[in-house]
Every structure is written in structure tokens, then in C-alpha cells.
Amino acid sequence: xxxxxxxxxxxxxxxxxxxxxxxxxxxxxxxxxxxxxxxxxxxxxxxxxxxxxxxxxxxx
Amino acid sequence: xxxxxxxxxxxxxxxxxxxxxxxxxxxxxxxxxxxxxxxxxxxxxxxxxxxxxxxxxxxxxxxxxxxxxxxxxxxxxxxxxxxxxxxxxxxxxxxxxxxxxxxxxxxxxxxxxxxxxxxxxxxxxxxxxxxxxxxxxxxxxxxxxxxxxxxxxxxxxxxxxxxxxxxxxxxxxxxxxxxxxxxxxxxxxxxxxxxxxxxxxxxxxxxxxxxxxxxxxxxxxxxxxxxxxxxxxxxxxxxxxxxxxxxxxx
Numbered sequence: 001x002x003x004x005x006x007x008x009x010x011x012x013x014x015x016x017x018x019x020x021x022x023x024x025x026x027x028x029x030x031x032x033x034x035x036x037x038x039x040x041x042x043x044x045x046x047x048x049x050x051x052x053x054x055x056x057x058x059x060x
Numbered sequence: 061x062x063x064x065x066x067x068x069x070x071x072x073x074x075x076x077x078x079x080x081x082x083x084x085x086x087x088x089x090x091x092x093x094x095x096x097x098x099x100x101x102x103x104x105x106x107x108x109x110x111x112x113x114x115x116x117x118x119x120x121x122x123x124x125x126x127x128x129x130x131x132x133x134x135x136x137x138x139x140x141x142x143x144x145x146x147x148x149x150x151x152x153x154x155x156x157x158x159x160x161x162x163x164x165x166x167x168x169x170x171x172x173x174x175x176x177x178x179x180x181x182x183x184x185x186x187x188x189x190x191x192x193x194x195x196x197x198x199x200x201x202x203x204x205x206x207x208x209x210x211x212x213x214x215x216x217x218x219x220x221x222x223x224x225x226x227x228x229x230x231x232x233x234x235x236x237x238x239x240x241x242x243x244x245x246x247x248x249x250x251x252x253x254x255x256x257x258x259x260x261x262x263x264x265x266x267x268x269x270x271x272x273x274x275x276x277x278x279x280x281x282x283x284x285x286x287x288x289x290x291x292x293x294x295x296x297x298x299x300x301x302x303x304x305x306x307x308x309x310x
Contacts (some may be wrong), residue, residue: 002109009104013115018180022119022173026126029165034282041289048296048307 072151074291075300081284088281092274099270107263119177120264124251125272126169129279130198131233133163137205138230141223153219154294156226157209158287162279164202170195182246190239191247194232201229215294 003009012019103121110117137159144152174192175185186192205222212218240249251260251268260268295301 002105002107012118013109015114015116015180018116018176019118022122022176025172026122026169029169030278033162033165034285037282037285037289041285041292044289044292044296045306048292048301051296052302052307 072149074151074154074295075298077151078288078291078304081288085281085284088277088284092277092281095270095274095277099267099274102263102267102270107267108261110264113181116177116180119173120251121267121271123170123173123177124268125275126166126173127195128272129275130163130166130170130195131236132276133159133166133279134198134201134226134233135230137163138226141219141226144219145223145227150294151291153216153223154287154290155283156219156222158283158290159279160202160205160209160222161286162283164199164206166275166279167195167199167202171199187246189245189247190243191236191245194236194239197232198229198236201225201232205229 010016010020099121103118107118107121109115137156140152140155140159143149144156171192174195178187179185205225208225209218209222212221239245240247292301301307
């Protein structure tokens with residue numbers, strides 16, 4: 001085990017800013033990207049349903 | 061025994077690939093979480109403090125996987141682009157477009173984590189050295205690919221133009237990879253190479269490999285999610301799309 005306490009862990013031997021800046025940005029982007037990808041799909045589905053409804057109405 | 065031949069061309073049609081991708085995505089997310097948690101555990105709690113760099117070196121556990129993926133995804137993207145150009149298969153272009161944003165993200169993370177590592181170790185966020193500069197060019201190649209494709213309305217023509225750009229840009233990948241050998245760079249040499257045993261502690265190597273697997277699974281999961289969106293966007297006038305259970309009005 002490398003760390004005596006939680007505060008030691010978060011201090012990262014004085015490199016906290018760099019280590020957490022790197023891991024934080026990575027975590028943030030890897031949360032945001034899947035959300036955007038999923039939203040793109042649900043937008044595409046919405047668009048599709050709208051088009052189908054419009055087509056149905058124009059047929060009636 | 062089961063010696064049934066899998067017809068791979070069957071999966072090259074968006075209609076069969078769309079539901080298959082949907083079934084695979086949760087598994088790739090599960091693998092991402094499993095490898096990621098294992099990698100973070102090894103990286104932070106098992107791998108020892110570095111004799112020279114103290115705790116700052118732990119950035120390696122995301123820097124190296126992100127850099128590897130940025131290069132690897134480019135090759136995969138170029139492969140799909142080439143396939144699309146050669147065989148004119150619809151799905152290939154969609155795959156290439158789906159990979160580009162994730163590749164750009166990996167290239168960005170490589171540069172970002174590299175800057176945060178360079179500052180405490182080299183005393184500078186950035187130098188115009190061969191490794192860093194060629195990685196920056198890779199990032200711009202991804203952005204250029206995305207911009208070019210979004211500037212062309214016709215999807216098939218966008219695929220073709222993007223494919224040419226992607227294929228020309230492939231020349232940059234060996235330049236990045238061998239830059240630390242070919243030129244005298246501030247960037248350190250390869251930590252892991254195929255020809256000699258790795259120049260790092262076993263546990264550090266394990267942490268890095270686990271994180272690399274996690275990044276790999278992440279990339280697959282998120283690109284499959286995106287390619288499903290792209291399939292819906294482009295195939296919306298195809299009959300099979302209207303038959304999908306998620307499209308039927310509830």
C-alpha cells in the first residue's frame with residue numbers, strides 16, 4: 001500500500017494538481033462523450049418518428 | 061462439431077449490424093468498467109512510487125493508453141475508409157465517421173495529460189519536439205476529417221472525401237510512433253516495445269495494460285453507440301428502420 005492516509009492519497013506527493021488534472025479531464029470527457037453519442041441516437045429516433053407521422057398524415 | 065461458416069458480409073449491411081451493435085454495447089461497457097477499476101486499483105494502490113518522478117508518473121496510466129488509442133483508432137478509421145472507397149459498402153463510411161470523434165478525444169487526452177506531465181517533469185507544458193508535434197498533427201487530422209465530412213451534405217460523397225484525407229494522413233502514424241527513435245526528442249523513448257523487455261516495474265506495466273484495455277473497450281462501446289445513431293440518420297428512408305421496435309409510436 002502506497003498511502004498512509006486519504007489526504008496523502010489526494011496530495012499525490014505534491015503533484016496533486018497535475019495528476020488530478022489529468023485524471024479529472026479524462027473522467028469528464030469519458031462521461032460527456034457517451035452522453036452526447038446517446039443523445040445523437042435519441043435525436044435521430046425523434047426525427048424519424050416525426051417524419052413517419054408527417055408521411056402518414058399526408059397519406060390520409 | 062459446429063463448423064458453420066459465419067458470413068461476415070452479412071454484418072456489413074446496416075440492417076443486420078444495427079441490432080447486433082445494440083446487443084454488444086452493454087457488454088463493452090461492462091468490460092470497460094471491469095478493466096478500468098482493475099487498472100485504477102493497480103495504478104494507484106499496487107504500483108510503487110517512482111524513484112525519479114515520485115507520484116507524478118501515475119499520469120502514465122492514462123497518458124500511454126490514450127496515446128496508443130489515438131494512433132490505433134486512426135488506423136482503424138483509415139481501414140474502414142479504405143474499405144468504403146474500395147468496395148463501396150455503406151457501413152464502412154459510417155464506421156469511419158463514428159470513430160473520428162473518439163479518436164479526436166484520445167488525441168486530445170494524450171496532449172492534455174502529456175502537458176500536465178511535462179510541466180512538473182520537464183518544466184514546460186509544451187515543446188515543439190517531434191513526438192508532441194506529430195501527435196498534435198494527428199489531433200488536427202481528426203478534426204479536419206470531422207470538419208470535412210460535416211461540410212459535405214451528401215453522405216456518400218462526404219465518405220469519399222473523408223476517406224482520401226484519412227488515407228493520406230496515415231503517413232503520420234509511423235512518424236509519431238518512431239519519432240522518439242528517429243529524432244533526438246525531449247519525450248522519453250518507448251516504455252513498452254515488442255523487441256525488448258519493458259523498462260518499467262511489472263506492476264506499473266500491468267496497470268498500464270489494464271488501463272489500455274479499458275480505453276479500448278470504452279472506444280468500442282462509444283463508437284458502436286455513435287454508429288447506431290449514424291445508421292438511423294442515414295438510413296431513415298429505408299423500410300427496415302420503420303420496422304424497428306424503438307421507432308414504432310408508443
